[in-house]
Amino acid sequence: MKPRIPSGRAVVVIGGGISGLATAALLATEGHRVTVLEKQGTVGGRAYSWEQDGFRFDAGPSWYLMPEVIDHFFRLLGTSAAEQLDLVKLDPGYRLLSEGFPEPVDVPAERRRVVELFERLEPGAGAGLERYLDSAADTYTMAVRRFLYSTFESFTSLLTPDVLGRLPRLGRLLLEPLHSYARRYVTDPRLQQILEYPAVFLGTSPFTAPSMYHLMSHLDLDDGVLYPMGGFARLVEAVERLAREAGATITTDAEVLEIETASTSSRRRPAAVRGVRYRTGDGAEHRAAADVVVSAADLHHTETALLPRNLQTYPERYWKRSTAGPSALLLYLGVRGELPQLQHHTLLFTEDWEENFRAIFGRTPFIPTPASMYVCKPSATDPEVAPEGHENVFVLVPIPADPSLGGSGGERMERVADAVIGQLSEWAGIPHLEERIVLRRSYGPADFERDYHSWKGTSLGPAHTLQQSAFFRAGNISRKVQGLYYAGGSTIPGIGIPMCLISAELVIKRLRRDTSTGPLPVPLRPGRVRENTVA
Template identity: 60%
Template sequence: MMRTIVIGGGIAGLATASLLAREGREVTLLESAATVGGRAGSWEQDGFRFDTGPSWYLMPEVFEHFYRLHGTTAAEQLDLVQLDPGYRVYFEGHHEPVDIAAGRAENLAVFEGIEPGAGEALDRYLVSAESTYHDAVDRFLYTSFASMRPFASRELLGKAGRLARLLLRPLDRFAASYVSDNRLRQILGYPAVFLGSSPTMTPAMYHLMSYLDLDEGVLYPRGGFTRVIASIADLARESGVRIVTDARVTAIRTTPGARASVAGVDYVHDGQTVSLNADEVVSAADLHHTETELVAPEHRSYPERWWRRRTSGPGAVLVMLGVRGELPELSHHTLFFTEDWDENFGRIFASEASIPEPASFYACKPSATDDDVAPDGDSNLFLLIPVPADPGIGRGGVDGSGDSQVELVADLAIRRLSEWAGIPDLAERVVVRRTVGPGDFAADLNSWKGGALGPAHTLGQSAMLRGSNASKRVTGLYYAGGSTIPGIGLPMCLISAEILLKRLRGDTSTSPLPEPARDGAPAR
């Protein structure tokens, strides 16, 4: 039986381990932390529970497809709730927020109410976004690019001109060609942040993201993303995966020779170094950490000189607040946008980066939907403030004990939220507080440059240009997760697990794997 080791127990590692175990491999997953989840972690204090990472349930069909590959469904695994409004946006200089509804027709009316003609423009924008989204799912997301032959189809070649234009035009200019009001441009441009980039750096191809939130709507799994991780970990164990926590991998061992093969890994567990042999190793840990710390220098596909030419996504300061009382001014998801985005994002991604002030940021209030995340009558609040990817900004802490720059960013965001949303006593009502900074992402997750997400989705870091999911120098060494193909986000991490399985099978197709038949129904 093929022996496989998976490094990292985030969603990509769990999903990869589960799929490979179902393929008949003997799989051991090694996670350095005490619990699985990675970025999608959880923290509790005094009756308040917080997801410490992802909070948007988008691309539901990707989750559904993954569950169906395991003979189950999202409905059987999760209690999904449709959010309406999907999210709320406060804009600097405007007193009234804008609510984005759960459906397309309502959002066309929202746009039209802000700018005459914008409703029809949004309709055209979403037609393009939907078409591009389905092209991406069918042709680009579920492939390892191990063969370019599938891209020579007549259908795809016929779309080459349009796709090229979308790749070469930045998202902000593309959005501006449809609407004039700065607020509407920002609503269409903000998905770039999900991709670890900015609207000026992200190709217009990614306007497909607007189809997800403005047309399909936003869902929430009760129990939060902790529940999503638990469901996938359960499937992995049921598939036969052996999960070992508190297991910090220190090296990927290889056979001697110019063209080395995987031999296994060394890891530390309970203070002892353990050597575990394997025929394959899949690292779902940060790719930079894997290549520059775990692989011997002569066997690195992506050495440090390669990373010097890459662009990291932003870092982040995370703020978890337990607040006494209700916060009706906030939706489940609320965004706060500054007027001057060029200055805001420019400071984050500049060669001499600095923390923007004022800064755009995001607030999540799961207690709007979930009864179990805060004491009765109180509110759970999670803030994410994008900052430069720089561990020197510092680490966070509990009750204001984090490094000074991290706590200052948190204080300013709380103050701005209080002013813009009209909650003057917000700071006085906070009874639980924890911060996380770029230094924590670097130390706890081995994240390159302390980034919160991974390499940015710029033109040179998308699709086949993002980097392979197989080592060029070590036979049997593979990669999965947000720092390799297809990219950032929980759905992308699930897809990364599937395209790795396809690579190992020698499957160069571009579409999702067929789903097994279930309850007498034909396979999908």
């Protein structure tokens, strides 16, 4: 095991989203003096929670996947996901409403039953799914063992028999799009969409995502989909609590304006961090000295706004040739009465699957009509998220990453929202849905840009195309500034809450000069065991 890094360094973490809080918890557990500076008035970033009129909404993430990754993070801190959260498995995992097919498809929670579902919808597809999921599980195991937890600081650690023996297959999975790969196993359009939709979780299209990402189907069709009672706010609260208990200081309403540096004698890294300059909600400016700065903020903003041009590892020219993931129209709806037409998770997919993605990712992007969308109704599982006799409904519509499309309350976004509500009402068979809405809030690309300095107003971050995956994705360390590290969805390993938790662990690996490719041994501080602290 690598020696622990020297204790007592002053560390500033920029951003109190899930990756920032996780990084703070790990570094404070290692014995460092950690300060988190969060621009918003509350922590959580895209995973924050808000309440109104008895409704409580998860603002963003709502699929609890890769449970072993989340549990591993908690075990690094001497606890576990089971101790911190009340997790339930959803059955069915989700419902599919596909244009052109009158009946919904409910995807069950067990692999055996999923195979039976595929076979019932398309004779022979059950056996095809078995092969597909076997491959997905093998690829996922390889990814966790060799790629997701790697900083790619050294490639010699990847020269192992299990990697070298799979090189021909890995090469094919990297070069073939997920779309064509999935369609070699099934022909029914609904089953193809079930295998291809996880590309959206990665901020990309199944027509451009490498088929390596068929591993995502292992997560929802093999492992199943979980839900933390109380919502994803409970996960954020747990990580925040553990960070504070470890000694981290968390300051909200504190926007970082500059990463301060001093010149060094090194040619390779001509500067070193000295701290950050930030502004609090009252308009006053402050300075926080630091030996280490970890930016868990949007990487484009960090590089192009918080550093001078000569110290940028990823300057504007890097972003001009990069691909943003989609933005989103988010709708938070409080609805009177029950909605049995919707499951906890419901996916609505258009018949012209390719055209829908072309609208979002094409050279001349536009908001598709009709649109594919995702609907979450957590009140199907959790009675605490809506008043009695009402439903909590969250709608996500992928749209182009373009802040000029507007945001909350803007005329254009509200017109799109009206059309989305009408489409949901028609496709799901919910009479008079619009008239039953007692609470409505929208959120769009301009809001993502304003609240999170999100590059191009993307809701997720850089898309997981081949050129922006694994060791091709932006690294988690500055090549120009000593002591500057990165965490979050903009950097390795990528998008999503589990990836953000891993990105926090990769900061520890960088500081330890640990080039291993697997998860760190647990716990970070041997012998440390926490009491059960389920909220």
